Amino acid sequence: xxxxxxxxxxxPLDFLxxxxxxxxxxxxxxxxxxxxxxxxxxxxxxxEMLSAKGYTISGRKNRAAAELLAVDPMEQGAVALQIFGxxxxxxxxxxxxxxxxxxxxxxxxxxxxxxxxxxxxxEGSALMRTPELAAQIVREVSxxxxxxxxxxxxxGFDAGSDAYxxxxxxxxxxxxxxxxxxxxxxxxxYEGRADWSAIxxxxxxxxxxxxxxxxxxxxxxxxxxxxxxGCDGVAVGRAAQGNPWIFEQIRDAFAGRTPRSIPAxxxxxxxxxxxxxxxxxxxxxxAVREMRxxxxxxxxxxxxxxxxxxxxNSILTIDELRRELTAFMLGA
Numbered sequence: 001x002x003x004x005x006x007x008x009x010x011x012p013l014d015f016l017x018x019x020x021x022x023x024x025x026x027x028x029x030x031x032x033x034x035x036x037x038x039x040x041x042x043x044x045x046x047x048e049m050l051s052a053k054g055y056t057i058s059g060r061k062n063r064a065a066a067e068l069l070a071v072d073p074m075e076q077g078a079v080a081l082q083i084f085g086x087x088x089x090x091x092x093x094x095x096x097x098x099x100x101x102x103x104x105x106x107x108x109x110x111x112x113x114x115x116x117x118x119x120x121x122x123e124g125s126a127l128m129r130t131p132e133l134a135a136q137i138v139r140e141v142s143x144x145x146x147x148x149x150x151x152x153x154x155x156g157f158d159a160g161s162d163a164y165x166x167x168x169x170x171x172x173x174x175x176x177x178x179x180x181x182x183x184x185x186x187x188x189x190y191e192g193r194a195d196w197s198a199i200x201x202x203x204x205x206x207x208x209x210x211x212x213x214x215x216x217x218x219x220x221x222x223x224x225x226x227x228x229x230g231c232d233g234v235a236v237g238r239a240a241q242g243n244p245w246i247f248e249q250i251r252d253a254f255a256g257r258t259p260r261s262i263p264a265x266x267x268x269x270x271x272x273x274x275x276x277x278x279x280x281x282x283x284x285x286x287a288v289r290e291m292r293x294x295x296x297x298x299x300x301x302x303x304x305x306x307x308x309x310x311x312x313n314s315i316l317t318i319d320e321l322r323r324e325l326t327a328f329m330l331g332a
């Protein structure tokens with residue numbers, strides 16, 4: 001087999017066999033956190049969602065958009081950009097411009113966000129109420145994008161909805177290369193149990209890869225989801241907050257290895273690297289403020305975590321954060 005032939009057989013979806021992907025989360029999956037997850041074995045991470053309309057108006061001149069669009073060299077080929085919107089032409093224009101330079105391996109369309117201000121504009125999970133429009137968006141974005149287009153969606157909008165079974169095949173015909181299914185409805189937000197049986201039903205309904213999402217909190221959960229649903233891959237969301245090691249643990253479990261325990265010294269090192277990278281990306285003031293919620297996740301389950309939360313909320317500098325965390329995590 002020639003070298004050229006070997007290269008041509010690789011696709012951006014090959015990551016599905018390499019472990020769990022990082023699901024997009026607003027305020028979480030910025031470049032700093034994605035880099036940590038990448039180092040821990042995450043084969044594909046999805047960015048925070050970007051407004052297609054906002055981008056077409058201001059481009060990268062907006063500081064928040066520029067920070068969201070930042071990609072580290074080590075992420076090349078392992079990061080997907082997620083966009084949201086409800087106007088097919090605007091979505092297509094943004095898709096063409098954003099994927100032109102090859103920074104992103106995939107372009108993901110958000111059809112699952114449950115936040116009221118997004119839904120009230122007919123965007124996010126509201127698109128599941130308008131399947132023809134959702135399919136048109138995928139069709140036009142797929143035609144304009146320089147990379148494969150994927151979709152993240154929910155079961156439907158209202159409790160008991162199975163809109164995903166109608167929409168899945170429509171999105172496939174419109175050009176979607178993969179669907180990630182968060183197995184909850186919009187009305188559930190993040191409450192209740194994810195219905196993994198729905199992931200299996202979607203997998204049986206479409207020919208493109210299906211990634212399962214919802215209630216994967218450990219390596220055992222990831223293995224069980226694959227076994228129970230037959231899905232092509234697993235996406236981890238909230239369970240990765242404060243625990244980027246989950247990707248290493250899932251990768252080891254997939255390979256039949258026993259996941260290792262993480263020593264306190266390593267946890268401290270990673271938390272502070274997270275803080276330092278955030279400061280470099282967004283400035284120290286913003287980084288310290290954002291790290292407050294991350295720190296609570298990193299120390300979840302540790303003794304006196306509630307006491308630390310009170311202290312962290314009053315911290316103003318990275319050096320203060322380092323001193324408090326060193327004392328808390330190492331007893332120094």
